[in-house]
Amino acid sequence: MDDATTEVPDTPPNHLPGDNRLPRIAPLPEDRWDARVRGLLTAAPRDPGGGVPNIFTTLARHPDLYTRFMPFGGQLLRGGLLPGRIRELLILRTAHNTGAAYEWGRHLPLAEAAGVTTADVRRITQGPEAAGWTDLDRHLLRAADQLHRDARISTVTWEALAAHYEEAELIEITMLIGQYHMLAFFLNSTGVQLEPGFDRSGSGKAARADG
Known part of the structure; x- marks a missing residue:
C-alpha cells in the first residue's frame, strides 16, 4: 500500500465570501493603524457613513503594495480613456x-x-x-x-x-x-x-x- 500522504483538496473554488470561516485576512482595525497606514487610509475613498471600505483596510496590511496599486487602479477607474x-x-x-x-x-x-x-x-x-x-x-x-x-x-x-x-x-x-x-x-x-x-x-x- 502506498503510504504517501494524500493531499486534501482545498476549499472548492466556488466557496467564496460569505463562508463563516472567512475572512482569511481581516481588515486592519483602526486602533492598529501606524502613522504610515493612517496617512494612506486617510486619503482612501470612504463610504457615506465615513468608513473606509474593507478592500482598502485589508490591502493596507501590505503598505508598500498599497502605495503602488492605488495610482494604477485609480487611473483605470477615474482617469481612463474608456x-x-x-x-x-x-x-x-x-x-x-x-x-x-x-x-x-x-x-x-x-x-x-x-x-x-x-x-x-x-x-x-x-x-x-x-x-x-x-x-x-x-x-x-x-x-x-x-x-x-x-x-x-x-x-x-x-x-x-x-x-x-x-x-x-x-x-x-x-x-x-x-x-x-x-x-x-x-x-x-x-x-x-x-x-x-x-x-x-x-x-x-x-x-x-x-x-
Missing part, C-alpha cells in the same frame, strides 16, 4: 465570471451612475449572446469572457473592437479586465467581506454558493 458605461460593463462581467461578490456589489452603484441599466445588469449575468445588446457591447463582453477563459482576445473579437477603438483604448480594455481579475483573486482568496447595503446578487458563483 467611457464609464463601457468600463463598468467590463468590470461587472469580470466580477460575474470570477464569482467576486465584493467586486460585483461595490461596482453596481458605480455602473448605475455611469448609465448601466437594470436590464444591462441582468444581461451581464446572461453573457454576450443575451438578447438586447448592441453589437459593440456584445464584442466587449466577448473580450471579457475570452480573456477570462483563454487569456487572450480572439482575432475576430479584436478586429471588431479595433474598428471602434484606438490602440490606446484597446490596451486599456485588456488592462482593465486584467486588473479586475487580479482584484478578484485577492478579494476571493482573502475573503474580503462586502459591506452591508451592497447587493451581491448576480455575482456568479459567490451568489450561488453563499446566497
